[in-house]
Amino acid sequence: MPQRNLATKALARIMSALSHADRLKIVEELREGERDVGTLAERISSSAVRVSQNMAVLRAHNLVIERREGRHVYYRLAHPTLARWVLEGLRFVAPDQQQTEALRDAVETAVALWSAEPEETSS
Secondary structure (H helix, E strand, O other), rough: OOOHHHHHHHHHHHHHOOOHHHHHHHHHHHOOOOOEEEHHHHHHHHHHHHHHHHHHHHHOOOOOEEEHHHHHHHEEOOOHHHHHHHHHHHHHHHHOOOOHHHHHHHHHHHHHHHHOOOOOOOO
16 A cells, blocks of 8 residues: 555645645635735735745645746646635535634635636736
8 A cells, every 4th residue: 555655645745735824825816827926915915925935835845836027926826726626625614503603704705705716817
């Protein structure tokens, strides 16, 4: 079963790279297309430094691809289906009777937003 061990370790590394709320928000933003750090920072309400640090983690795990244009660096998902996979993960956060109303509302809102068709952007 060495192949199984190798595969599960590789998947665990990817899940580890995604185990930060900001990185999940970045993946969700990139489902709509290519973005630069400044745009991502604005869209996820974070600092550019923090977004850059998170992008380094996503790049190191080959989850995003960068494209340079002069001084600007644009990022896109290496595998666009990753955003759909993250959305599917919200099922495991599905509200139950013990969860607060705020969490139920947050999950419902995230599902609605992330399920919507991506907007056309001009990056």
